Amino acid sequence: MMQLAARVEPLLNVDNLVVEYGLGNKTVHAVSGVSLAVARGETLGLVGESGCGKSTLGRAVLQLRRAKSGRVLFDGEDLTAMEGEALRKMRRRVQLIFQDPIASLNPRRRIGDIVAEPLIIAGVKDAAERKRRVHEVLSAVGLDPDLVVGRLPHEFSGGQCQRICIARSLVLSPEFIVCDEPVSALDVSIRAQILNLLEEMKARFGLTLLFIAHDLAVVKAVSDRVAVMYLGRLCEVGPSEQLFANPAHPYTGLLLQAIPVPDPDVRPAESVAAGEPPSPIAPPSGCRFRTRCPRADQRCSAEIPELREIGPGQFAACHHPLT
Amino acid sequence: MSAPLLTIEDVAVELPTPRGNLRAVDHVDLSLEAGRTLGIVGESGCGKTMLSRAVLQLLPKKAKLTGRVMFDGQDLVRLPSESLRRLRGRDLAVVFQDPMTSLNPVLTIGTQLMETIQEHLELDAPAARKRSIELLAAVGIPAPEQRLAQYPHQCSGGMRQRIAIAIALSCEPKLLIADEPTTALDVTIQAQILDLLAREQRRRHMAMIIITHDLGVVAGRADEVAVMYAGRVVERAPTQALFKRMHMPYSEALLAAIPKLETAPHTPLPAISGRPPDPTRPLKGCSFAPRCRYAASRCHEAKPDLKSAEMPDHLYACFYPIQMAEGIGA
Ligand SMILES: Nc1ncnc2c1ncn2[C@@H]1O[C@H](COP(=O)(O)OP(=O)(O)OP(=O)(O)O)[C@@H](O)[C@H]1O
Ligand SMILES: Nc1ncnc2c1ncn2[C@@H]1O[C@H](COP(=O)(O)OP(=O)(O)O)[C@@H](O)[C@H]1O
Ligand code: SF4
Ligand code: SF4
Ligand SMILES: [Mg+2]
Ligand SMILES: [Mg+2]
Numbered sequence: 001m002m003q004l005a006a007r008v009e010p011l012l013n014v015d016n017l018v019v020e021y022g023l024g025n026k027t028v029h030a031v032s033g034v035s036l037a038v039a040r041g042e043t044l045g046l047v048g049e050s051g052c053g054k055s056t057l058g059r060a061v062l063q064l065r066r067a068k069s070g071r072v073l074f075d076g077e078d079l080t081a082m083e084g085e086a087l088r089k090m091r092r093r094v095q096l097i098f099q100d101p102i103a104s105l106n107p108r109r110r111i112g113d114i115v116a117e118p119l120i121i122a123g124v125k126d127a128a129e130r131k132r133r134v135h136e137v138l139s140a141v142g143l144d145p146d147l148v149v150g151r152l153p154h155e156f157s158g159g160q161c162q163r164i165c166i167a168r169s170l171v172l173s174p175e176f177i178v179c180d181e182p183v184s185a186l187d188v189s190i191r192a193q194i195l196n197l198l199e200e201m202k203a204r205f206g207l208t209l210l211f212i213a214h215d216l217a218v219v220k221a222v223s224d225r226v227a228v229m230y231l232g233r234l235c236e237v238g239p240s241e242q243l244f245a246n247p248a249h250p251y252t253g254l255l256l257q258a259i260p261v262p263d264p265d266v267r268p269a270e271s272v273a274a275g276e277p278p279s280p281i282a283p284p285s286g287c288r289f290r291t292r293c294p295r296a297d298q299r300c301s302a303e304i305p306e307l308r309e310i311g312p313g314q315f316a317a318c319h320h321p322l323t
Numbered sequence: 324m325s326a327p328l329l330t331i332e333d334v335a336v337e338l339p340t341p342r343g344n345l346r347a348v349d350h351v352d353l354s355l356e357a358g359r360t361l362g363i364v365g366e367s368g369c370g371k372t373m374l375s376r377a378v379l380q381l382l383p384k385k386a387k388l389t390g391r392v393m394f395d396g397q398d399l400v401r402l403p404s405e406s407l408r409r410l411r412g413r414d415l416a417v418v419f420q421d422p423m424t425s426l427n428p429v430l431t432i433g434t435q436l437m438e439t440i441q442e443h444l445e446l447d448a449p450a451a452r453k454r455s456i457e458l459l460a461a462v463g464i465p466a467p468e469q470r471l472a473q474y475p476h477q478c479s480g481g482m483r484q485r486i487a488i489a490i491a492l493s494c495e496p497k498l499l500i501a502d503e504p505t506t507a508l509d510v511t512i513q514a515q516i517l518d519l520l521a522r523e524q525r526r527r528h529m530a531m532i533i534i535t536h537d538l539g540v541v542a543g544r545a546d547e548v549a550v551m552y553a554g555r556v557v558e559r560a561p562t563q564a565l566f567k568r569m570h571m572p573y574s575e576a577l578l579a580a581i582p583k584l585e586t587a588p589h590t591p592l593p594a595i596s597g598r599p600p601d602p603t604r605p606l607k608g609c610s611f612a613p614r615c616r617y618a619a620s621r622c623h624e625a626k627p628d629l630k631s632a633e634m635p636d637h638l639y640a641c642f643y644p645i646q647m648a649e650g651i652g653a
Contacts, residue, residue, distance in 0.1 A: 049509045050480065157598060158367070187366040187536045192580040192594035199589060214509045217582040221592060240588045258514040260539035262581055264562045276481055276512065 010037035010073075011176060011208050012061065017070035019053070019060045029280050030056040032232040033070070035307075038176075043202065043209040045223030045240065047216055047255065049277055053232045054212045058178040061210065062094050063087060074176070092122055095169040099181035101161035105153040111138075112149030115168045122172055137167040140204065141197060159190035166197065170205060178210045183218060195221055216255055220244055225313075228252045231277050231288040234307060238314030248316035248323045251289050287319070295320045327354040327393075328530050329378070329498055334390035336373050336382060342603045347373040349554035349605075350390070352629075355547075357497065358528040360521075362541030362562070364577070365551035368599060371534045374551070375500045378532075379417055380407050395497060413443040416496035418520075420503035422483035425490065426475040432459075432486055433471030436493060443494040458489040462519055481512035485519065492523055499524070502534045517544060538578050542566060550574045553599050553610035556629055560637040570637070570644035573611045609642070617643050 019031040030053045038044045046054050059065040061072055063079050072079045074090065082090060095118075098104040105114055112134055119130045135145040141163040153161060162182060169177055179198065183191040199222060202209060213219045219226055220240050227237040228251060236249040247253045275292045278284055287305050290296040297320070305317040336348040348370045355361045363371050376382050378392055380399050392399040395414065399407065411417075419425055427435055436455040440446055446454065452471070459467035462485040475483055484504060491499055501520060505513035521544055524531045533541055541548050542562065549559040550571065558571035569575040579593040597614045600606050608623040609615070615622065621642055629640040 049511060159598070188538075189366045189536075189577060189580050189595045192582070192592035193596070195582070196591050196594055199591065215582075216510070217584050220584060220588055221582040221586065221590070223588055244584060255511065256584070258510040259584060260510075260513070260517075260537065260542065262537075262539040262542045262566070262578055264542045264566045266543060276479060 009040075011040040011075055012038040012210070013071075013073040014057075014061060015071040015073065017057070017060060017072065018068045019056050019065060020068050021056075023281065026281050029232050029283055031060060031067075032283070034229075034232075034234055036227055036234065036237065038208055038210060040175075040208055041206065042225065043211050043223045045219035045226040046210060046212045046229060047214060047219050047226060048229035049214060051277060051280065052229045053280070054214075054229055055180050057229070058096065058180050058210060058212055062091070062096055062178060064096070092118075092172045093174050094176045094178070095172065095174040097162075097165050097169050097177060097179045097182045099184050101158055101165050101182075101185065102153060104165055105161055107153050109152075110149065111151055111153070111156075111164055114153070115149075115164065115171055118168060118172050133171055134167075137170045138164075140170065140201065141167045143167070157190075158186055159193060162186065162190075162194050163197065166194075166201065170201060173205065174207070176208045176210070178212070180212045181214070182211075184213060184215070191218070198222060215259070216244070217259055228255065231283055232280055233288055234317060235289065236314070236316040236318075237307070238311065238316075242311060242314055246311065246314075246323050248310045248314065248321040249289075249318050250293050250295050250320075250322060252316075253322055254292075287317075325356055328357045328395060330354040330391075330393040331374075331378065332391040332393065334374065334377050334388070334392060336370070336377050337387040338373075338383065339385050339387075340603060342601075345603045346554050346605060347386075347602065348377060351551075351554075351556050353549060353556065353559070355498070355530050355532065357530050358524075359547070360524065360531045360533060360545045362545030362548040363532060363534045363551060364536065364538055364541055364548060366536050366577070366599065368602070369551045370554040371551055372502055375417070375502050375532065375534060378500065379411060379415060381411075381417075409443070412439055413494040414497045416491035416494070416499050418484070418487050418491050418499065418501045418504045420506050422480070422487040423475065425487050426483060428475055431472055431474055432478075436471070436486075436490055439490050440493050454493070455489075458493055459486070461523070462486070462489045462492070463515070464489075481508055481516065484508065484512075484516055488516070488519065488523070492527070495527060496529060498530045498532070500532045500534070503536070504533070505540065506535070506537075513540075537581065538574075539581055550577065553605075554602065555610065555640065556638075557611070557641070558639040559629070560634070560639075564634060564637050568637075568645075570632075570639035571611075571641045572615050572617050572643075572645060574639075575645055576614075609640075617645070619643060 014036050017031055017034045021028040021030055048054055060067045067080055115134045116130050124130055138145040143163055183194050211222055223240050226240050226243050228235045230251050235251045278291055284291050286301040286303055290300040299319050305319050307315040307317045310316050310321055331351055331353040334348055334351050338345045338347055365371055377388055437451040440451045440454055456467045459470055464470055464485055505516050545562050548562050548565050549556045552573050558574045576595045580595055595614055600610055608625055609627055612618045612622040627640045627642050629638050631638050
């Protein structure tokens with residue numbers, strides 16, 4: 001298998017993962033052979049358009065959706081082979097934060113109970129200990145525990161709800177968190193607060209993150225390395241700075257051009273991004289990006305491009321890379 | 324200079340709530356000429372949607388509106404509802420953040436387009452059908468004839484927004500209001516939709532209001548930008564002038580909070596701390612004072628007016644505007 005990460009032994013190693021959904025008599029090819037590794041203490045950003053399989057990949061890593069094939073090694077152990085008690089134990093070490101903070105909180109439960117819930121599921125029987133943990137994580141995310149524990153989710157703004165979700169994900173002292181578009185539903189001003197908070201929490205609790213988003217600038221702000229995904233496959237992966245300075249895959253280049261620049265002198269490039277992604281029910285043969293790619297040729301429809309190293313630590317799956 | 328197509332004069336919107344009166348829009352003045360684009364920028368809850376709904380006369384029933392909305396020579400606030408209904412959808416069109424707000428899930432796309440066209444224009448069914456196909460093609464929908472028979476749920480989010488735009492454009496409006504038209508969409512699709520709006524606007528010489536919380540969205544696309552905070556316009560200027568020199572600390576903070584591609588990973592973002600004030604509890608002083616790093620005691624005592632200093636078309640509401648030297652010699 002290709003070694004995509006790093007010098008250190010990775011905490012997470014995803015090997016040729018395939019995840020599919022049945023849809024009537026058809027198959028949705030949501031994740032089609034993805035391999036990646038995340039080193040301990042690292043943040044790997046995962047970007048791609050809606051429907052490309054980012055959440056599916058994140059959920060399959062956490063075994064919330066079982067893969068059709070492939071392996072997910074966490075700290076050396078294969079999660080895909082685990083069941084029952086062993087898997088439950090493992091799940092304490094990995095957590096998930098969702099995109100829609102308000103929808104992911106039960107509207108009828110008080111904040112104190114919501115944040116304590118993972119502790120109860122994990123069998124922490126001592127109520128005083130639970131309370132202590134809940135207060136600790138709520139303070140850590142910048143909320144006043146005494147003011148919030150008794151209140152209901154609807155009394156909080158989107159940004160505050162995301163703080164509560166982050167507190168809930170921290171309460172079991174996990175090592176690894178999948179952040180699934182944690183700021184996409186938030187305003188620019190609140191987005192910056194939450195991104196800073198995630199960075200602080202990562203440093204303070206020694207976390208390793210898989211950070212999913214569709215906005216490249218947001219991903220770059222927090223990620224050591226970035227993986228770009230398109231229609232179920234990885235296009236490119238590499239160190240953030242390098243990947244943004246020298247994108248090798250045409251799709252990465254296109255994503256970079258689509259970002260609105262807050263400068264009126266930079267004229268937005270007209271229609272860089274022709275078309276929409278094809279259906280994952282019948283993905284194109286060969287390179288899945290070929291229907292939108294300005295460089296596509298005969299070979300691209302015949303042959304699936306494999307990820308190969310095109311610079312130190314930078315890998316791209318393209319027959320005709322940009323660099 | 325030609326007479327403005329739209330003039331919003333001293334518009335205020337109040338909504339009764341259990342916590343007391345909520346001032347969603349607090350005495351706003353704006354104007355827009357034909358063929359021009361105005362960007363309205365501000366964070367969630369600052370009153371952008373309520374202001375656009377005041378223009379469209381689509382406010383919640385309990386809402387209390389004061390001021391004047393002059394559109395094409397008539398005051399919309401005083402127009403009978405029958406005339407308003409005819410105006411909306413024809414001269415005055417809107418695209419919402421969630422395209423499903425304007426699309427009917429149980430009707431085919433063709434039916435919805437043709438109904439709008441036939442309601443406002445004197446066209447028979449075959450002519451309306453032909454026009455529908457042209458419109459879908461114009462907004463970049465492949466195989467438009469087949470699309471006519473489909474339902475909204477059979478289309479992607481980007482497609483639905485294109486269809487909502489096609490319906491909004493169907494009767495050649497003089498003014499199009501796009502309320503966060505791309506907030507729910509991916510970056511690549513967002514760029515496509517913004518291009519589409521700009522292209523159609525130029526082609527039709529239509530006036531357009533783009534509402535967004537992202538200054539990046541309006542930077543290259545609006546002629547003029549109004550920044551809103553807590554129901555008020557706090558800075559307003561031609562786009563170039565605004566980005567060259569922001570006077571109001573809130574505008575500057577909003578721009579700084581956007582993650583930039585040039586910045587190295589793990590650089591802390593200059594976030595705006597705290598939240599906007601509770602709109603049912605208006606502050607005596609500047610609404611931004613609790614979050615403003617330049618605030619002085621005067622800012623907590625009185626509200627700064629929206630006014631200009633050296634440039635007549637650059638307005639701002641701040642006692643201590645930011646003085647950026649950069650060649651202007653402030
Ligand atoms: N139907 C309503 N009844 C009472 N208050 C309302 C109603 N609709 C909006 N508001 C309040 O009016 C204020 C302005 O709302 P508005 O929706 O115009 O803001 P916005 O800038 O469009 O925000 P968003 O981006 O969240 O849509 C907010 O405080 C909001 O809570
Ligand atoms: N429960 C499901 N049943 C069928 N298809 C699904 C289901 N969940 C997701 N999909 C499909 O799988 C693909 C990948 O979905 P997802 O991982 O949610 O994308 P993303 O998170 O990148 O938006 C999409 O085409 C989506 O429509
Ligand atoms: S393999 Fe071909 S189609 Fe795919 S990205 Fe590269 S050039 Fe484009
Ligand atoms: S008036 Fe005072 S508080 Fe308000 S923006 Fe200006 S400096 Fe800040
Ligand atoms: Mg998702
Ligand atoms: Mg709104």
